Each structure stands twice: as structure tokens, then as C-alpha cells.
Amino acid sequence: MLRPKALKALGAARAVFLDCGYDAASMDAIARAAGISKATLYAHFASKEDLFEALIRHECRDLKAKLTPLDASRPADEELLRMARELRRLFAQDEGLTIYRIIVPVAHRFPRLARIFYEEGPETAIGQMADFFRAVSSTGRLAIPDPDVAAHQFLALVSDDLKLSCSLALPYRWAWDDEAVMRSSVSMFLSFYAVDGMPG
Numbered sequence: 001m002l003r004p005k006a007l008k009a010l011g012a013a014r015a016v017f018l019d020c021g022y023d024a025a026s027m028d029a030i031a032r033a034a035g036i037s038k039a040t041l042y043a044h045f046a047s048k049e050d051l052f053e054a055l056i057r058h059e060c061r062d063l064k065a066k067l068t069p070l071d072a073s074r075p076a077d078e079e080l081l082r083m084a085r086e087l088r089r090l091f092a093q094d095e096g097l098t099i100y101r102i103i104v105p106v107a108h109r110f111p112r113l114a115r116i117f118y119e120e121g122p123e124t125a126i127g128q129m130a131d132f133f134r135a136v137s138s139t140g141r142l143a144i145p146d147p148d149v150a151a152h153q154f155l156a157l158v159s160d161d162l163k164l165s166c167s168l169a170l171p172y173r174w175a176w177d178d179e180a181v182m183r184s185s186v187s188m189f190l191s192f193y194a195v196d197g198m199p200g
Contacts, residue, residue, distance in 0.1 A: 002058070006044040008034045013055050017102045022052060022110075052102075053113055059099045060120035063090060069128065072135035076142060077190055079132070084158040084182040091162040092178075100163065126151045142193045150193065157185040 002010070012034035016025045027048055031041040045051035067086050070079050091097055099117060107114035129151035137144040144150045161181070164170075 002054075003044070005034075005036055005040055006054075008036060009041055009044060009051065010055050010058050013051050014059070014098065017052065017055070018098055022048075022102055022106045027051070049110070049113070052110075053116060056099055056103070056113065056117050057120055060117070060124070063121065064124060066090060067125070070132035072132055072139075076136050077186060080154065080186045080189065081182060083129075084186060085178075087155075087159055088162065088178055088182065091159060097163060122155070126155060129154060137193075140195060142190070143195045144193050150189075154185075154189055157189060158182060 009030065013025070013030045016030050016033055020029070025048070027041055028038060030048075030051070031038045034041065041051075045054060067090075068082070070083060072079075099121070103110075103114055103117050126148070130147040133142070133144045133147035133150045133154075136142050137147065158181070
């Protein structure tokens with residue numbers, strides 16, 4: 001459990017990194033934004049890289065807590081549509097892609113941090129989806145030979161347009177477009193993996 005001042009520092013770091021980028025952000029600026037002394041900031045985080053690592057882990061944990069686990073006992077179409085809505089809602093609020101926007105420009109220079117982001121965020125979500133597809137497929141409701149590939153496919157169907165928009169700092173799509181995107185993505189996915197023409 002992080003202490004209150006550490007949490008303040010993470011909130012300030014999030015804003016400063018997003019505004020300035022990792023390279024231009026300084027510990028001085030983050031301390032000022034957090035309303036704490038530089039010494040206090042260093043007491044919690046030994047370096048800017050350590051602070052960024054803590055921010056990545058914190059943001060990914062926070063996002064995971066906002067996603068309801070998929071339930072293989074329920075109809076697959078309902079669960080996938082619900083998951084699509086939750087993912088797109090997070091991205092619409094700019095929560096799901098903040099760290100993505102910060103880490104991508106410096107990932108080649110900080111491969112360890114990039115790996116932490118991938119393992120704590122996308123890889124965990126993909127693993128949970130793969131487990132869901134494995135369970136649904138085992139009941140005969142869908143025919144999914146490779147649940148891990150299917151998980152990557154589903155995530156791409158429901159979120160790739162948002163990642164591109166975010167990376168280019170483009171405005172988010174209007175909400176009325178979202179329902180059509182989500183329903184068509186789920187329908188396409190289920191049709192591809194249907195058993196004898198009957199989606200799960």
C-alpha cells in the first residue's frame with residue numbers, strides 16, 4: 001500500500017509525464033506539481049525511472065480493477081459485448097491509454113519498462129480473455145483452436161481504432177458510433193469461431 005504522499009507523487013508524475021513526455025519531465029517539476037519537497041519525492045522513489053515504473057504498475061492495477069472478469073457460465077455474446085463496452089469506456093475517458101502514450105516514444109530506450117507495461121497491462125488482459133475463450137470452447141459453444149490468438153484478435157477488433165486515435169491525439173469518436181463498432185466486432189468474432197454456424 002502506497003503512502004498518501006507517494007500517491008500524490010504518482011498523480012503529479014502522471015500529469016507531468018503526459019504533458020512533457022518522459023525525457024523532458026524532471027523530478028523538480030513532479031515534486032512541485034505534487035506539492036511536496038524534492039527530498040520527500042526521492043524518499044519514495046530513488047529516480048525518475050523508479051517513479052515511472054511505480055506509475056506503470058499503479059495505473060495498470062487501477063485499470064484492471066475497473067474491468068469485470070469474464071464469466072464463462074454466461075452467454076458468450078453478452079459477456080464479450082460487456083467487455084467491449086468496458087474497454088472502450090476506459091479508452092474514452094483517456095484512462096486506458098495514458099501510460100501507452102507516455103511509454104511508446106521511449107520504449108526502445110527503456111525496454112525493461114516497456115516489458116513491465118506489457119506484462120502488467122495488455123498481457124494480463126489477453127491472458128484473462130484467453131482463459132475465457134478456453135473455457136467457452138471446452139463446453140462446445142465456440143470452436144477456438146488457439147485461445148491466445150483469439151484474445152489478441154478480439155482486443156484488436158474492439159480497441160485498435162482508439163489506440164491509433166490516442167497516439168495521434170485525435171478526438172475520440174462520438175458515442176453513438178461506439179455501439180455499432182462493438183456489436184459488429186462481437187458479431188464478426190463469434191461468426192468466425194461459431195460451431196456449426198451457431199455463435200456462442
